[in-house]
Amino acid sequence: MAKLVMGYWDCPVCGNKEIRGDVTNCPSCGRARGDVKFYVKGYSEGDSLREEELNQFERLDKKKAEEMGSNPDWYCSFCNSLNSDKADVCSNCGATRADSEANYFDRLKKKQEEEAAEYAAQHANDPKQKRSLKPLIIIAVIVLALVSVFAWMNGNKTAGDLKVTDISWIRNINIEENRMFSESGWSLPAGAEQTGTKREIHHYDSVLDHYENVKVRRSRQVFDHNETTLEDNGNGTFREVSRPVYKTEYYTETEKRPVYRQVPRYATKYYYNIWRWTPSRDVTASGTDHEAAWPVPELAENEREGARTEDYRFTVEHTEKKSDPTTYSLAESDWMQINVGDQLFITSKRTGSNPYISDEKGNKLAEIRQVK
């Protein structure tokens, strides 16, 4: 059984204060205690106390604790008085306990609910309670504006007054040269001409050398003291409820830690000459007509043809407003359809993503890429 502390109550009828918990009738007016809330003198609900601080209260000895018990009083429905858990009939009016349903805590809860309801009723008409619609309207307007801007940005913009002023093509063949390189490595590639070998450091291995002692600071939680709260038993007594409080303690420990040393590992490195095909020059053909053709390079004995690249472009200008001409690159088959003097429609999203050649309604006809 938990240790008990004597509680006190105030008489709600005559206002007599600090009546001991083991007294069931007000010594001043003689009424049986009914609608009361028990308390401990000098203690506020929830306060945490150290062991030595508990001595300021009246702690019940074993005999007294057993006599009073720790079960809540029951609440007589007929005369509103509180009776000990040990009593079967109301000491005030003689009604039986079976005819009453509530105990001290039920009654306390009901009273608090009644007080809360009364408070709510009093404050129901406060102007503060009426929520303004203003913030909601502002949010709605902002959302609408964002949606509109996004829709507009995502919309199409078709330029219809464009005239082709130039077309051009360019085709390039990169010429590679077979050249000799002097290289080295851990193996000899196929076709290489070895010129020598050397023993060299290939890598380092970590090898355990010894252990050293290292002091390490660690922490642990150790018991420091108990904290005690006093809980209402609802019968004129309070019980002591203790929980341990821990503190962080630091200590040092000696640990063995391995120390490694770096040991070089040697291997044979090969030095060699090797012939490789390497990009060396470009041969380019270009024109401003539709007669695109590959150049025919003249190759030296140590040369061959490498990568081929090609690019097809056209330039447009606005016929109505003055602006700089714009040049686009596109696939050869689409480019073949475009002639100087053609009127074109070019459509792009307002977000500035890829433009394309379109009909006047903005339907895509050919992919293009603007040349910077």
Ligand SMILES: [Zn+2]
């Ligand atoms: Zn009284």
Ligand SMILES: [Zn+2]
């Ligand atoms: Zn009664």
